[in-house]
Amino acid sequence: MKVYLEIAGERREIQLERVADGLYRAVLDGEELEVHAEELRPGVVSLLMEGRAYRIVAEETVESEDSAVHVGRDRFTYRMDDPRSLRSRLRANEHGDGPLTLKASMPGRVVRVLAAEGETVAAGQGVLVIEAMKMQNEVKSPKEGVVAKLLVAPGEAVGAGQDLAMIE
Numbered sequence: 001m002k003v004y005l006e007i008a009g010e011r012r013e014i015q016l017e018r019v020a021d022g023l024y025r026a027v028l029d030g031e032e033l034e035v036h037a038e039e040l041r042p043g044v045v046s047l048l049m050e051g052r053a054y055r056i057v058a059e060e061t062v063e064s065e066d067s068a069v070h071v072g073r074d075r076f077t078y079r080m081d082d083p084r085s086l087r088s089r090l091r092a093n094e095h096g097d098g099p100l101t102l103k104a105s106m107p108g109r110v111v112r113v114l115a116a117e118g119e120t121v122a123a124g125q126g127v128l129v130i131e132a133m134k135m136q137n138e139v140k141s142p143k144e145g146v147v148a149k150l151l152v153a154p155g156e157a158v159g160a161g162q163d164l165a166m167i168e
Contacts, residue, residue: 001017003016007077007078013028013029022036036049040055043058044057045058100145100168101167102128103162104130104139105160108131108132110128110129111155112154113128113150121141121145121146128150146168148167149165150164151165151166
């Protein structure tokens, strides 16, 4: 299986092949790695890679632009494109000229608004910050545009999937 991950604006190619139960051969940007993986419970994986152990915890998301994983105390947002998936093939065209609604990936509280209504934002620029489970998550614009409408204010509680802002 081949997938593409975008982490911190950097696109990486990963090929993954199951060799045996819990043992995988991974090729990351052309470099081959042997990986032992065990799912401890849904959303939590133990990895042993090149003699180092990692505990990976997936952040639950609801149709968010970026997904995230926690490796120890570090949080990494990523976007995955699987060339075999219809969703990934359609994603290339999903942020065309029309308006786009930013949605909350999880329940939390709005702590800061980074872009005002009428302000022009670049693709990847933060629009607002939501605190959930004592972690602050920046909600970014997936395309260049104008913040047409802010639908929440600082201090407001939001639910998973709730509309936060409109980008045109």
